[in-house]
Amino acid sequence: MKGGDGAKMMRILCLHGFRTSGSFLRKQISKWDPSIFAHFDMDFTEYTNLEECIAYLCEYITSKGPFDGLLGFSQGATLSALLLGYQAQGKILKEHPPLKLFVSISGSKFREPSICEVAYKDPIRVKSVHFIGDKDWLKLPSEELATAFVNPLVIRHPQGHTVPRLDEEAVCKLSNWAMEIILSQRSTNAAPVDTVDETATNKEEEAEPKEESECEIAAAAEGNGIVLQRREAKAVEAVNA
Known part of the structure; x- marks a missing residue:
């Protein structure tokens, strides 16, 4: 999808909170200034069973993507951070381009040690913004999640466990953060002209290894999916606590 200026829009997959829905999260986000995500294509999906949702x-990200980033509220933010951490460690989404951005609203880390040892092993190098409420019962866990990312932008608000209404300062911070990502992406996509011939020359040489790699990735992704499902089953109680 392209924006009004003809540039390709970056895509964000949005994950709702516990016992809600994608349409409900869309309604919650609609209270924000529409100009903030005007240059993004927002996708609101549904998931129900935590044991199977990873x-x-x-599969959704791979088949419906590519996506550039994730946005999540509460459990959705916790799941998003897990996906980002596991992708960074090469455990999942190997066939999908690296996700570049993350919007966390009242998110937290998983508590299961076997998950933490992998997902948060190293600082996650994804552009992230974290909304943390002064009255949110997940205030401290949200702050802890922010520390798992490199140079996170933290936006605080006086509300509780909710998608907050943004004051002028918060709108300005979030808008600048989003625009910085958009400009960086457009700069990256502006490939030098003299690289085209070199790419074409190497295309034939890279074709065979690429096919072999895709086969290996498919097998690994299937195996990792089974392992993650088992781990998520153990983490249900921790997430819903």
């Missing part, structure tokens, strides 16, 4: 989301 495999489902990986």
